[in-house]
Amino acid sequence: MLRCAVTRSRRERGFFSWGFAFLWYGVMCLGGLFHHCIGPSPFFYKMDIIGTGCFSISIIPGSILVNDTSKAARILLLAIYGGVIFSAVFGSQAVLEVLYLVPMVLAAVAGVWFLWRVNTEASVRQTSEATRKRIRKWSAVVAVGALMAGGGILGDKWMCLLFGANFSMLFWAFLGCNVALFAFFPIVLLHAAQQGKNPNLKQS
Numbered sequence: 001m002l003r004c005a006v007t008r009s010r011r012e013r014g015f016f017s018w019g020f021a022f023l024w025y026g027v028m029c030l031g032g033l034f035h036h037c038i039g040p041s042p043f044f045y046k047m048d049i050i051g052t053g054c055f056s057i058s059i060i061p062g063s064i065l066v067n068d069t070s071k072a073a074r075i076l077l078l079a080i081y082g083g084v085i086f087s088a089v090f091g092s093q094a095v096l097e098v099l100y101l102v103p104m105v106l107a108a109v110a111g112v113w114f115l116w117r118v119n120t121e122a123s124v125r126q127t128s129e130a131t132r133k134r135i136r137k138w139s140a141v142v143a144v145g146a147l148m149a150g151g152g153i154l155g156d157k158w159m160c161l162l163f164g165a166n167f168s169m170l171f172w173a174f175l176g177c178n179v180a181l182f183a184f185f186p187i188v189l190l191h192a193a194q195q196g197k198n199p200n201l202k203q204s
Contacts, residue, residue, distance in 0.1 A: 012192055014061070016068040017077065021058035025181060027051030029174065036170050046088050049096050053084045056103035062188070063107075063114035108146075111184070115139050118191045127194060135190055141183035149176025 028051030034044040057080055061068055068074060087095055119139055122132045152159060152172020159167050 013065050013067050013069060014063075014188065015192070016074055017058050017060075017062035017066065018188055020077070020081075021055055021062055022181070022185075024051050024055035024058055025177075028055050032170075032174065046096070049100050050085050050088045053088070053099040053103050054081050056107035057081070057084065059107040060103075060110045063110035111142075115142060115187070118187055121191075121194065131190060131194070135187060138183045138187045138190075142180045142187070145176045145178070145180030145183065147176070148179060149173045152176060 028048055031044045031047030031049075031051050035041055035048055058077070061073075061077065066073065068077065084099060088099055091099070118135055121127070122135045149172060152175075153169045156169035159169065159172060
């Protein structure tokens with residue numbers, strides 16, 4: 001995805017934002033790995049917060065198809081990242097929780113809207129049956145990942161009792177996010193391909 005972002009972000013909407021989404025997701029996972037699995041650390045805790053906040057923020061313009069091909073839009077997005085980093089480093093615990101939760105909720109809403117839009121366009125536009133099936137398949141995988149993450153959080157107590165402490169909600173939340181994000185990648189590419197075939201999609 002990062003390679004696609006570099007090569008296609010200058011001419012196609014969303015790739016700049018989606019590229020950074022994958023980059024920040026890696027930062028989030030790295031911070032979470034060290035803080036939750038190796039040993040609690042203020043540095044890696046804030047790294048997790050920064051990665052999560054910036055990852056979620058990146059999903060929003062990518063999902064709602066903001067025109068991030070312009071220099072101004074990119075500078076604005078980078079400035080927002082800077083604001084998140086500054087707030088995480090110097091902010092209170094309440095600020096950290098806001099940075100973690102609020103962008104995540106907004107990203108979830110934007111992601112659902114993106115999936116709805118892509119599937120709707122595939123149904124009403126001149127899209128091949130093979131492409132529609134691929135979009136539906138990957139959308140189903142995203143849903144499985146979301147259910148896995150949400151179910152793991154809600155069923156944390158029972159998961160720990162059944163599988164042990166190593167399979168707490170953190171395990172299922174990260175696994176579900178991995179599955180969902182893995183499936184988002186081909187959906188973004190399929191949608192971009194449809195935009196290329198039908199220029200009217202870019203204006204809708």
